Amino acid sequence: MTHDDSDADSDRDASPANERFETRAIHAGQDPDPETGALMTPIHANSTYAQDRPGEDRGYEYSRTGNPTRSDLEANLADLENGSHARAFSSGMASINTVLNTLEAGDDVVAGSDIYGGTHRLFTQVYEQFDLSFSFVDTTDLSAVEEAIQDDTELLWVETPTNPLLQINDIAALAEIAHENDALCAVDNTFATPYLQRPLDLGADIVSHSLTKYLGGHSDVIGGALVTDDPELDEQFGFYQNSVGATPGPFECFLVLRGTKTLPVRMDRHCENARQLAVWLEDHPDVSEVYYPGLESHPGHDIAVRQMDDFGGMVSFELDATLEETSDICAETEVFTLAESLGGVESLIEQPAAMTHAAIPQEEREASGLSDGLIRASVGIEHYEDLRADLQSAIDAVLH
Known part of the structure; x- marks a missing residue:
């Protein structure tokens, strides 16, 4: 089985401009610089930006809040995942942490029993002390997931393929279970990448990535991302992205953009x-x-x-x-x-x-x-x- 660019898959792989994934990977979110014609996204190594008058900026005021190189990366990632919004972070763990920031004390999370050890550590050794509870179940067993979900469950956390046993979780079925119980479904898509799998198309609410891995692709950058179709969720992610400050630098964003092209x-x-x-x-x-x-x-x-x-x-x-x-x-x-x-x-x-x-x-x-x-x-x-x-x-x- 190989990635298929045939007309039969054009609806899935094509953007509104009817461009296939390979084309979007190179061009989405990345127009030549309007002033110089530079083909590659410039590395905007700025901490702050000049304002015309107090409170009147040109779209950017401080690079923790927003940076043009990061904006191009976020636009690229949102497009590749068939999402409308994306936020980039300093690591994959920072992106997962941001999802947990949106929860409140007393909330419950159901997660797969086969997940990355760092995610398990974040859940149990960091967030349990803030009165979040976590249930780890075999997410390939839909009945076990249904039994694990409680009245206070707000999030179903899924990896597929899982790390390290490469279990396959049915995203559409799990998203349906989450939504029937008024919970969000988040999918860590790091192993598959949007080239092989697009969880938002299957009903997931949030897609998480470690950009360090395949999207960067050259073992030279650390980064993370969250993609969603929900503007309210994206607004929350943006608030914590800015407030906590776990954002990637412009050079890291440039490297990931280089990675997504190939x-x-x-x-x-x-x-x-x-x-x-x-x-x-x-x-x-x-x-x-x-x-x-x-x-x-x-x-x-x-x-x-x-x-x-x-x-x-x-x-x-x-x-x-x-x-x-x-x-x-x-x-x-x-x-x-x-x-x-x-x-x-x-x-x-x-x-x-x-x-x-x-x-x-x-x-x-x-x-x-x-x-x-x-x-x-x-x-x-x-x-x-x-x-x-x-x-x-x-x-x-x-x-x-």
């Missing part, structure tokens, strides 16, 4: 490599389980086919190995770099139990399926055969 071609290669690697791993004698939604054996494959245009560049797999052996395999790779994060052009490998999800208590981590033998790979755009050979060499060095 998002389609990069994602095509990420998906191609990940798909081949997952097929190979599924038949590997030392691998007990492969988690990749592009495999027909994946329990969420049919949903992924329905709501995604391709299956992404993330592959997780489980070895019959101890924590130490798994750590050694990750350390033995040479083409794959042992590092946290994901979504860059280079392939990364990590052990969730000891790295990205170490903040989750061991008992809770194991209950959700995060074993000591689990490895998560962010499959880059190198040559597939080099990636396969590197993994085989590392496995052989430790297990044979």
